[in-house]
Amino acid sequence: xxxxxxxxxxxxxxxxxxxxxxxxxxxxxxxxxxxxxxxxxxxxxxxxxxxxxxxxxxxxxxxxxxxxxxxxxxxxxxxxxxxxxxxxxxxxxxxxxxxxxxxxxxxxxxxxxxxxxxxxxxxxxxxxxxxxxxxxxxxxxxxxxxxxxxxxxxxxxxxxxxxxxxxxxxxxxxxxxxxxxxxxxxxxxxxxxxxxxxxxxxxxxxxxxxxxxxxxxxxxxxxxxxxxxxxxxxxx
Numbered sequence: 593x594x595x596x597x598x599x600x601x602x603x604x605x606x607x608x609x610x611x612x613x614x615x616x617x618x619x620x621x622x623x624x625x626x627x628x629x630x631x632x633x634x635x636x637x638x639x640x641x642x643x644x645x646x647x648x649x650x651x652x653x654x655x656x657x658x659x660x661x662x663x664x665x666x667x668x669x670x671x672x673x674x675x676x677x678x679x680x681x682x683x684x685x686x687x688x689x690x691x692x693x694x695x696x697x698x699x700x701x702x703x704x705x706x707x708x709x710x711x712x713x714x715x716x717x718x719x720x721x722x723x724x725x726x727x728x729x730x731x732x733x734x735x736x737x738x739x740x741x742x743x744x745x746x747x748x749x750x751x752x753x754x755x756x757x758x759x760x761x762x763x764x765x766x767x768x769x770x771x772x773x774x775x776x777x778x779x780x781x782x783x784x785x786x787x788x789x790x791x792x793x794x795x796x797x798x799x800x801x802x803x804x805x806x807x808x809x810x811x812x813x814x815x816x817x818x819x820x821x822x823x824x825x826x827x828x
Contacts, residue, residue, distance in 0.1 A: 593617065612726070616699055618680060622687050624695070636679060643683045643690075648675065696801040698740045702726070705804035706745060710755045712799050717755035718780055719804055720747035723793060733759050733795040741798050748791045753781035759795045 593615060601607045619634030628634065628642060640648040654672045659665070665673075696706055702724040707716045723744040728736045735742050742759070760778040783792050 614701065616684065618683055620699075621684065624697070625687055625690070627687055627690060636676060636683075639683050640679050643686050644679075648679055696722075696743070696798055696803060698743060698798060700743075706801045707804050708745060708747065708755075708794070708796055709800045709802060710752060715752065717750070717752040718747045718794075719749040719751070720745045720791070720794075722746075730793060730795050731760070735795055742795055743798055743801065744793050745796050745801065746791050747780070747784075747794055750780045750784055753779060753784070755780050757783055757794050757796075759797070 597613055597615075601610070618636070618639060619628070622628040622634070622639060622643065623630060628639070632638065632642070637648045637650055640646050651672070654668055657666075657669060660669060696704075700706075700722055702722050704722045706720060706722060708718040708720065709715065710717045723746045726735060726744055728734070730744055735744055756777045757780055758777050760783065761776055780794070783794060786792070
């Protein structure tokens with residue numbers, strides 16, 4: 593998918609300045625809802641059959657047709673391409689209705705309201721939103737790690753000020769022992785105090801994030817926005 597996006601950026605000048613794309617891997621999306629087993633095929637044809645109970649034609653003669661570079665595209669090629677986009681949307685919508693997902697991942701849309709836990713399955717330490725910007729690192733803390741297990745969250749409400757922001761280590765200069773956490777990390781109160789605004793960013797392990805069920809509508813709207821972006825992008 594990353595290779596496809598790179599090639600598309602080279603082909604379409606209007607995408608040249610876009611540094612990142614919000615994407616959803618349908619196979620992974622279905623797997624995490626328990627609708628598909630890992631050993632089963634995740635091809636679009638297989639997903640259409642599994643999730644929608646329909647058949648998606650994939651004629652090799654059309655797929656390998658040498659006229660894909662000819663503009664305007666022939667009607668049968670347009671139909672072939674449009675079916676892929678439409679089928680992807682139907683799968684996404686049906687899967688979401690069949691098994692609503694209740695776990696935050698790195699693919700959860702920016703702007704989604706989340707709660708930060710003090711530990712996996714523990715109490716809520718703070719509330720915020722998944723940041724629209726997910727840089728490679730933030731304040732010396734790596735965000736983009738090979739395990740894809742971290743997200744930047746814009747915290748706007750701290751519930752437990754003494755909770756540790758475990759990825760934010762204290763500077764080398766020692767602070768009073770009363771201000772240190774056992775792991776030598778900053779507390780949420782310290783990060784909040786260091787911020788010039790009411791909202792501050794924190795790098796959080798995905799396993800410590802859960803959806804803020806006090807605001808379910810916001811979560812739904814965020815998902816709708818990212819999906820609309822995917823469809824618009826696909827139609828290019």
